[in-house]
Amino acid sequence: MPQRLPNLHINADRMWTDIHETAKFGGTPKGGVRRLTLSEEDRQVRDWFRKACEAAGCEVHVDALGSMFALRPGKDKTKLPVGIGSHLDTQPTGGKFDGVLGVLAGLEVLRTLNDAGIETDAPICLVNWTNEEGSRYAPAMMASGAYAGDFTVEDILARKDADGITVGAALDAIGYRGPEPVGKRRLGAFVELHIEQGPILEREQKTIGVVERGQGILWYDGRIVGMERHASTPMEYRQDALAALAEIVLAIETIAKSHAPNAVATIGEAVIAAPSRNVVPGDIAFTMDVRSPDGAIMTALDAEIRSAIMDIASRRRVEIAFDNAWRKPPTIFDASVVGAVEQATAALGYSNRRITSGAGHDACNVNAVMPTAMIFVPCKDGLSHNELEDATKDDCAAGANVLLHTTLALAGVVG
Numbered sequence: 001m002p003q004r005l006p007n008l009h010i011n012a013d014r015m016w017t018d019i020h021e022t023a024k025f026g027g028t029p030k031g032g033v034r035r036l037t038l039s040e041e042d043r044q045v046r047d048w049f050r051k052a053c054e055a056a057g058c059e060v061h062v063d064a065l066g067s068m069f070a071l072r073p074g075k076d077k078t079k080l081p082v083g084i085g086s087h088l089d090t091q092p093t094g095g096k097f098d099g100v101l102g103v104l105a106g107l108e109v110l111r112t113l114n115d116a117g118i119e120t121d122a123p124i125c126l127v128n129w130t131n132e133e134g135s136r137y138a139p140a141m142m143a144s145g146a147y148a149g150d151f152t153v154e155d156i157l158a159r160k161d162a163d164g165i166t167v168g169a170a171l172d173a174i175g176y177r178g179p180e181p182v183g184k185r186r187l188g189a190f191v192e193l194h195i196e197q198g199p200i201l202e203r204e205q206k207t208i209g210v211v212e213r214g215q216g217i218l219w220y221d222g223r224i225v226g227m228e229r230h231a232s233t234p235m236e237y238r239q240d241a242l243a244a245l246a247e248i249v250l251a252i253e254t255i256a257k258s259h260a261p262n263a264v265a266t267i268g269e270a271v272i273a274a275p276s277r278n279v280v281p282g283d284i285a286f287t288m289d290v291r292s293p294d295g296a297i298m299t300a301l302d303a304e305i306r307s308a309i310m311d312i313a314s315r316r317r318v319e320i321a322f323d324n325a326w327r328k329p330p331t332i333f334d335a336s337v338v339g340a341v342e343q344a345t346a347a348l349g350y351s352n353r354r355i356t357s358g359a360g361h362d363a364c365n366v367n368a369v370m371p372t373a374m375i376f377v378p379c380k381d382g383l384s385h386n387e388l389e390d391a392t393k394d395d396c397a398a399g400a401n402v403l404l405h406t407t408l409a410l411a412g413v414v415g
């Protein structure tokens with residue numbers, strides 16, 4: 001039986017049909033998807049997913065935060081299941097592939113094993129994590145975070161959306177507050193297939209990214225207080241908060257470049273307190289997002305950015321408050337699971353490279369409690385969180401085939 005395994009491939013047409021079928025739940029006129037977590041559209045895709053898993057012979061369990069676990073039995077009941085999957089929620093202007101590919105490729109893996117009559121030693125558990133995107137409820141990746149023990153379930157259930165609806169009420173409204181305690185369904189490993197959401201694979205014409213790390217993230221809240229003055233004030237008398245911010249923008253660009261390619265730094269929000277055409281800005285709030293796959297570089301970035309800000313504050317005679325709002329250390333995926341992904345990719349003959357995930361993923365959260373890795377496939381122009389997000393059928397199928405053979409390697413084949 002095992003000799004035919006190298007030739008085992010998923011059914012690309014069937015998976016492609018599923019991707020377009022599920023894109024109808026929340027489909028937008030521009031060809032994207034708007035499927036906010038725990039919305040009516042989310043209920044529709046969840047119902048579809050549950051039915052498809054049951055038709056594939058799986059039992060579907062739902063935990064207290066709505067995460068779904070479809071279980072395909074293995075021969076050895078004492079073994080923990082091999083987890084695969086991703087998320088079915090999208091951004092308000094999301095695409096057809098972000099998250100969805102990882103779940104539907106997982107479904108395709110289960111169907112392929114059924115078609116081939118293959119029994120694995122360990123069970124396989126296909127997971128749909130609740131609220132990966134974080135656009136309706138903060139934080140992003142909340143259910144996998146709670147699963148890994150980063151948040152309590154009570155804390156997450158009480159979070160509110162912009163209309164004041166709690167996570168608990170939203171789960172009840174769509175019938176997906178499950179009986180299973182969060183974090184109780186243990187898995188032996190977890191593998192998530194995802195589009196890259198960056199330009200590297202496409203630019204280097206590689207089919208598969210073997211993800212070995214996830215970037216660490218530093219978030220800061222900053223405020224610059226100078227002095228509002230008449231726009232006729234001579235330049236040397238000013239304490240211009242916006243000019244100070246301009247220097248900070250350029251300083252962090254230089255600092256991040258000095259650690260290239262292992263650092264990026266972004267000021268994505270800046271608000272002048274009382275903007276006026278003929279007033280020198282005196283009060284500006286801003287945020288900063290700094291990322292690196294290397295913990296030591298994160299520490300260096302923090303020190304260099306703080307020192308640059310102190311220098312700018314004193315030269316420009318402004319006060320700058322700069323507080324760390326969040327620090328997530330880099331994710332270092334499990335060497336043996338990363339190795340399994342790499343071997344499956346090589347056996348299938350796909351071009352590949354090792355890669356770091358720039359974005360956060362459920363896999364980054366659960367890596368803390370089980371051996372985990374990710375598989376990336378290219379997406380067009382590196383574009384994601386956009387209705388024009390696109391990936392080719394061949395690349396998606398390649399990713400699903402790598403997921404299939406990684407799963408087989410981790411679960412072990414009986415016959």
Ligand SMILES: [Zn+2]
Pocket residue numbers: 087098099132194
């Ligand atoms: Zn995603």
